[in-house]
Amino acid sequence: MEQTLILTGAQAAAEAARLSRVQVIAAYPITPQSKIPETLSAYVERGVLQAQFVRVESEHSAMGVCIAASIAGARAFTATSANGLAYMHEQLHWAAGSRLPIVMPVANRGVAAPWTILNDCQDTISQRDTGWMQIYCMNNQEALDLVVVAFKAAEQLLIPCMVCFDGFLLSHTFMPVSMLGQEDVDSYLPPYVPFHTLDADNPVNINPVITSDPIADPDGVMSPGYMGIRFRLQKSLEEALPVLRQAGREFGEIFGRSYEDPLFRYRTEDADFVFVAMGALAGEASEAADALREKGVKAGVLGVRVYRPFPAAELYEALCGRRVAAVIEKAISYGYEGALSSEIKASFYAKSGPAPAITNYIVSLGGKDVAAADLIQVATESIAAAKSGTVSDRARWLGFE
Amino acid sequence: MAWIRIEKKQIKGKLMSGQTALLDSPEQEYILPGNRLCAGCGVTIAYRFILKALGKKTVVCVPASCLTILHGIYPKTPVMATTVNNTFAGTGAAASGISAALKATGREDWHVLAMAGDGGTFDMGIQSLSGAAERGENIIYVCYDNEAYMNTGSQRSSATPVGAVTTTTPINPKEQPKKDFMKIMEAHSLPYMAAVSSSYPGDVYNKFLKAREIKGTRFFHLSAPCPTGWWYPTKDTVKIGKMMVEACIFPLYEVEEDRVSLTGKSLSIARSGGKKPIDDYIAMQGRFKKILPEQVREFQRLVDKRWEALLARAGY
Secondary structure, eight states: OOOEEEEOHHHHHHHHHHHTTOSEEEOOOOTTTTHHHHHHHHHHHTTSSOOEEEOOSSHHHHHHHHHHHHHTTOOEEOOBOHHHHHHTHHHHHHHHHTTOOOEEEEEEOOOOSSOOOSOOSHHHHTTGGGSOEEEEOSSHHHHHHHHHHHHHHHHHHTOOEEEEEETTTTTTOOEEEEOOOHHHHHHHSOOOOOSSOOOTTSOOEESOBOOSSOEEOTTSOEEOOHHHHHHHHHHHHHTHHHHHHHHHHHHHHHHSOOOOSSEEEESOTTOSEEEEEOTTHHHHHHHHHHHHHHTTOOEEEEEESEEESOOHHHHHHHHTTOSEEEEEESOOOTTSOOHHHHHHHHHTTTOOSOOOEEEEEEOOGGGOOOOHHHHHHHHHHHHHHHHHTOOOSSOEEOSOO | OHHHHHHHHHHHHHSOTTSOSGGGSOSOOSBOSOOSSOTTOHHHHHHHHHHHHHOSSEEEEEOSSHHHHHTOBTTOOSBOSEEEEOOTTOHHHHHHHHHHHHHHTTOTTSEEEEEEESIIIIITTHHHHHHHHHHTOSOEEEEEEOSSBTTTTSBOOTTSOTTOOBTTBSSSOOOSOOOOHHHHHHTTOOSEEEEEETTOHHHHHHHHHHHTTSOSOEEEEEEOOOHHHHTSOGGGHHHHHHHHHHTTSSOOEEEETTEEEEOHHHHHHHHHOOOOOSHHHHHTOGGGTTOOHHHHHHHHHHHHHHHHHHHHHHTO
16 A cells, blocks of 8 residues: 655646656746756755756747657657746647657636736636646645646557646645556556657658648558548547546446546436536635535536547537536636537537536636635526526626626 | 769769768659749758758658649658658748657657748747747757748748849838848757768768757758849759858858857858959849848958958867
């Protein structure tokens, strides 16, 4: 039995990187991510971790180093938040387009302007369409476990993965975390075998200019064009969920905590009303669900642990036949509604099962406190709107003034 | 291969004996005949000898640039060196990442060569290059300088000289002088820096042979004349490059631990004189068709000032 430590989310993510034996780390400091590179710097300097730590001058370069290092055959790792992630945006497309299994914890923080250092999920949701997998953690245990799971799945799929956890709420909050044994992690996560090995006698040109139409190579074999390459990424992402499930199940077999289910489910078996949330908010919602149950409302919670690839079928199954679902989000697609809300609604399209009434709440942007009492209010409003047939097609902003 | 032998014979005829190790360079070619660059491009001449000097255990990092075009369109390439294309601004970072991975996996016998244009170095790539240089990454970074964004159609960069017309200074030629990039790189206290010209491949080859034996960040400023953007006949690339050196617009030199050494033609000018005015160089190029007389004077003044400073530092 491994010991239980009291760790912040940032420390847990750093421990996961150490246990995963990352070989190249590149990072640039940003609140609330900073403790991750600080912890790993010390590990590298003390020789606890055999890795190259590249103390880059920007997040753009952090991801640039990881991409090149991963191409050259090293397990690569970085971490960031908010504007740092936004600054990486171009490189995120490069990492996914290059099919590199880079794993990156993101301590979620609101994106300027105006400046906020506090938590919401706009930073990662804004990077939804870069071709990365995205996993959201509910607590610090998951911040530890899911970084390791992410490496396992990413290296099988050759798709990079963000492991997202709420800034401050998790990154700076101490919680008990069951540690993983190094030997167990080693048996779970074998050394990184790159898709391509540097070979001086067989040089290759990686990520060159590509045409829109397929072209024959010198041997006459047709090679894909740009769309062909990009379709392969999409196809792999469409097929990624079983691989993530398998990685989560195998993790459970060794460590006793299974992440086979892409959804966190709390008291949903008989629920009429379901909160749908991501990250630590699902924990907050669980507290509200308990309180609602005491008032006689059959409430439950679905936490979207794996957001990309999107578990549309699982969400459909989980919500089908419920009366009301309130999708509470710490991010918005400006000019419309929360992205998760839109996607859940879409998962019911062209399906025969009865959809719940779906309300959408934007909460806690820039660290605005959201308490269980607020979520109870969300449930009450949503149930009333469903009963009276007055569910709004607009997202409601909670407590913005 | 027959064509290599013929070419080597031609080179032999033009060079003075003992001037360069070029004739001892490997017969192995890393750039195969036929690439997509413009006729008369200076980059290819130099790149050929850079790769010969470094050998096959070289990873090349290339941002969006003319060199991307040289490297060809998937699934074909004329370059026999492992190449990693990277973001426009990220060449310094990409080279750092390759270097870190090689170190982490015990393959430090490879060279990491970053080859970026002036836009990808003077402008967009300066941050990641400065970061890599300050960290002392074990890389060779080459800025091949054709003095504008030539790959996108000849737009102004901060390497464009005063008085040049570009597609983004079409009516009024560029008002500002070229950025002194070697000075910026000198501020990073690098173990080795060199200014080289594609018109003097022997000098290029010698300096890369030297650089490959040095550890840390090595920086090359490579002058690569561009007939497409400078508007001169393609046959004149070597001539134009030589004129730049003869007029001391682009002196050939090395900097090692603050010590400046002039090389080749620039060394002989320092010793024996013969520095030419810039006028003929200016007159040969369409890009200077609108240069104002005061801009010519300013151009000459800056050339003289920089040359005098170099002479003083080199002990002449």
